[in-house]
Amino acid sequence: MTYRVGLIQTRTPARHAAALEHVAPLVRGAAAQGARFIATPEGTNILQKDREQLLPELTLLADDPVVQGLQALAVELGVTILVGSALVKREDGKAANRAALIAPSGEIVATYDKLHMFDVDLPNGETARESATYEPGDRAVTARVDELKLGLTICYDMRFPALYRALALAGAEVIASPAAFTRPTGEAHWEVLLRARAIETGSFVLAPAQGGFHEDRRGTWGHTIAIGPWGEVLGELAHDEPGVLVVDIDPAASAKARAAIPNLKNARPFAEPGVL
16 A cells, blocks of 8 residues: 655745745645645755854744744644754753654654764865754654655654664664755765665655755755665656645555565674774
């Protein structure tokens, strides 16, 4: 039995009201095409890389106006919405890069805080220090979406296969990888990393993305993509403009792939190598 999913590609503005106005029509478009599960990218609620401007704008997840708007849309449209991530304030006052799964009832049924912080100096002169703004999470998360078992990750997490393996071993047939991927690394690594994670785990990998040049002058890669458990590309937006990708997935294909290549079962413990 197939299950229709919708992946949203955005160019999120630097203010909450504009961000909701931007994403809501795209979510409606996915629902109009029959998607029952709709996933948005990392930073769906606000994108602003200047932490001095960003931090005063952040609210608790429950108070975030974009999250609240998407909760109302989930109820209106009768769909499940994964907010790929919202940049929010934690209860202790620190910031979090947090995914939120919204049921058709409007209830937030699962959350996940990004585990791996993107701290890097890129060859083109761009720098990123996520750890200067966000407190990393400390747990992997799976959740049920109708007949699907979903694993949650965010962007840079895709470079850490142990997390994807843990989600697959916990039963996830579908792993969400929402992102705001940089353009240089996106061009080089986006598709190959996501296909590798799908093949290694025998999972569907769904990667809604930010795309284009944003108000804060960052550039993101776009190219929202859905990949099957055999590593096949099921659909892709081959650009960085806002848009919607709708694909049908068959959860049984995950079990079939894992039976054909049972690497999840065949792994063996080993001694770590010494330092050379």
